[in-house]
Amino acid sequence: MPRFSLLLAAATGAILVAAPALAADFSSIFGSDSDMRSGFSADDDWANTDVGDPLTFELGLRYWYSWGAQNFNVDTGSLKDSDTTQSVEAHFRVDDASTRTYAKALGGLSFKTEGTATNTSLLGMTTTSAVTDGHIAYAGGDVGYSWLGDTKSGATLGPFAGYMYWNDSPDLGRANFTTGTSTNDFSWNGFSVTGPGNSVEDGVEINALRLGFSGKANLGSMFDVSGELAAVPYANISGVLGAFSVPTVVSGTDAIIQSSPVSINGWGYGAMGEVMFGMHPTSNLTFRLGGRAWYLQGTADTTFNTITVTNDNTHTVVGSQAYIQTSNPWSLFRYGALAEMTYNF
Numbered sequence: 644m645p646r647f648s649l650l651l652a653a654a655t656g657a658i659l660v661a662a663p664a665l666a667a668d669f670s671s672i673f674g675s676d677s678d679m680r681s682g683f684s685a686d687d688d689w690a691n692t693d694v695g696d697p698l699t700f701e702l703g704l705r706y707w708y709s710w711g712a713q714n715f716n717v718d719t720g721s722l723k724d725s726d727t728t729q730s731v732e733a734h735f736r737v738d739d740a741s742t743r744t745y746a747k748a749l750g751g752l753s754f755k756t757e758g759t760a761t762n763t764s765l766l767g768m769t770t771t772s773a774v775t776d777g778h779i780a781y782a783g784g785d786v787g788y789s790w791l792g793d794t795k796s797g798a799t800l801g802p803f804a805g806y807m808y809w810n811d812s813p814d815l816g817r818a819n820f821t822t823g824t825s826t827n828d829f830s831w832n833g834f835s836v837t838g839p840g841n842s843v844e845d846g847v848e849i850n851a852l853r854l855g856f857s858g859k860a861n862l863g864s865m866f867d868v869s870g871e872l873a874a875v876p877y878a879n880i881s882g883v884l885g886a887f888s889v890p891t892v893v894s895g896t897d898a899i900i901q902s903s904p905v906s907i908n909g910w911g912y913g914a915m916g917e918v919m920f921g922m923h924p925t926s927n928l929t930f931r932l933g934g935r936a937w938y939l940q941g942t943a944d945t946t947f948n949t950i951t952v953t954n955d956n957t958h959t960v961v962g963s964q965a966y967i968q969t970s971n972p973w974s975l976f977r978y979g980a981l982a983e984m985t986y987n988f
Contacts, residue, residue: 697719697741701985707751707935709979710813711758711779713847715884716971717905719943720765722887726758726813728779728977734985743789743801753779760815766890777813777845779977787857800858803871809849809913809937811975817842817857818888821950829958836898836958843885843904849939849975851878853915867929870918876941879912880973889947896953897961903948911973919983926945928987934976935968 706729732751739745758774787803791879811834823829823838830837862868889901919933944967951962 664947678807680884687767697739699738699740700920700988701734701736701929702988703734703929703983705749705751705983705986706730707732707781707979707981709935709977711813711977712975713811714972714974715887715907715943716973717884717887718765718968718971719767720887721761721763722731722815722878722884723761724758724774724813724815726756726774726777728753728756728813728979730754730779733935734983742798745785745789745803746784746786748782748784751780753777755796756813756841757932758813760813762815762886764888764890768890769931772816774813774815775816778810779812780810781808783807783853785798785853785857789810798858801856803853803855803857803873805853805873807849807851807853807875809851809975810847811849811977812845812847812882815845815886817844817885818901818904820889820903823950823952824902824960826960829952829960831956831958833988836900836952838900838952843883845883845885847880847882847884847907847975849878849880849911849941851875851913855915866920867921867923867933869921870916870933872916875911875913875939876913878913878941879909880911880939880941880943881906881908883907884945890947893954896955897951898954899949899964900953901947902950902963905945905947907943907971907973908943909941909943909971909973911939911943913937913939917981919981921983921985927987929987930982930987931981931983933981934979935981936976938974938976938978940972940974943973944969945971 678746709728711726715722730751730753734749735746756777760772763769783806785803785805789799789801791800792798819842821838822841828838834932853873856872859869876975884905887905892899915937917935919931923929946967949964953959
């Protein structure tokens, strides 16, 4: 429930931020008196303009069946994922014909994820496991301007700028780490030192800037095609790789044990795009089918902690260490088919 609340809050926030761009008539604020619209005249062709009713709205639902891939490198190790995910998404758009601007927002949440995870440790040992759960969530908004066309003609093309939050966290398993901090927390079982432990889920979050172009064209009276292509010049990545395990190393009489999850923090870049083909059975209802693809790559610092305990019946804590490994490559890819139902008013 908290994840879904976050999506609603993020989508609502995107609309509120964009609200100033949706004024019904910018010219009445920034223009001269001569820019003010005059009253209706019998000689004017108001039926074919947007002056009387400049705002149009779209509100709808989408289903996204996507294929996802992750690749995180941690020094000599790596954590990889290949999955299929089903998501439900809500979207909203408002167009202002008088200023040729628009704002849109969306938010989506997965309800089924399955696939395969591959985990290569720092010692080069590789294991595979099934992905049967997890969460893929996203929310964002764009504000755009139509250089060409208008909503009456149904053909538009222009630039937009926006923001996207993307949480791509399939459940790749959990790696144990010790929570012990003192000698009394550990014990000797006759073969090795042991202590209290914990584990966490994977949680990878992206905050991305989007800059691109969007367009739409009617194909006769019942069909349309729309699409967008966005560059992501900067994206921040953060979170934890809860499935990545740092192996315990025995050095002499000491055992060096992982004592925290592996955290990541870095940046990246990439691109996002989608194309949709629509059918209008009525003037207010639209069904669309199409596809979407998101790709990001970059580098990140990975950090984790270890604690050193004597590997004998005294199990004495003799030290701790924080590790950071910089400029580790990473990539995220998610693409798939979209189905949409939209109500226009």
